[in-house]
Amino acid sequence: MSLRGTHSYGLNFEEIIDLLGGGEEARKAVELLRKYWRKGKIPKDELDVEVALTLDFYRLALPVRSFHDSLSWKMRFFAVEDMEIPYIVRFFIEDLEKGQGEWRKTVERYFKAIGEKRAEEFADIFEEMVERSRNFIVCGEDIVDISMKYGRDGGVVIAEMKGAGLISPTVGCGGYGRARAPLYEINRFFAMLLR
Numbered sequence: 001m002s003l004r005g006t007h008s009y010g011l012n013f014e015e016i017i018d019l020l021g022g023g024e025e026a027r028k029a030v031e032l033l034r035k036y037w038r039k040g041k042i043p044k045d046e047l048d049v050e051v052a053l054t055l056d057f058y059r060l061a062l063p064v065r066s067f068h069d070s071l072s073w074k075m076r077f078f079a080v081e082d083m084e085i086p087y088i089v090r091f092f093i094e095d096l097e098k099g100q101g102e103w104r105k106t107v108e109r110y111f112k113a114i115g116e117k118r119a120e121e122f123a124d125i126f127e128e129m130v131e132r133s134r135n136f137i138v139c140g141e142d143i144v145d146i147s148m149k150y151g152r153d154g155g156v157v158i159a160e161m162k163g164a165g166l167i168s169p170t171v172g173c174g175g176y177g178r179a180r181a182p183l184y185e186i187n188r189f190f191a192m193l194l195r
Helices: 013-019 024-036 049-057 087-097 103-113 120-132 140-149 154-164 188-194
Strands: 137-139 167-169 183-186
Touching: 013 024, 024 049, 024 087, 087 103, 087 154, 087 188, 103 120, 103 154, 103 188, 120 137, 120 140, 120 154, 120 188, 137 140, 140 154, 140 183, 154 167, 154 183, 183 188
Parallel strands: none
Antiparallel strands: 137 183, 167 183
């Protein structure tokens, strides 16, 4: 099975459940995403710890609250509470509902929806970010370099990728040792779709 979504029909919900480990937690996580993607938030009374951990681990949904109002996914309080679904995940679930679960088309559709011209370049940029990442961490300098190849401002690309839910600022050094630039965590689920 190709996880890259390169076949004409893309992925379906059963393949997504398998990608998430195939267990009962994965099935419930996908059911909740299908139920709440329009609202963008999964209420805490629908969650149990295992399902919340599954959603958080794959960055399919994240706790609403964070330490010091940080944007970093790693700074989110983890307790069973309401979880927000990133925009890119919402777009992907919508595409799956229409039978078109293909990551590249979802990324392009999202960036078209926010008014970007040449939206397909954002899929290319994201793919290069994943290739350069280590343990789902990419250096801000790499994002800027990749963006420049496409004639785009790195700061704008970073801001729009964060807004989509494809990346998040992160703390720590990952595999980078002492990084000279900010580090960003790549959405684990979307990165897995490329592999």
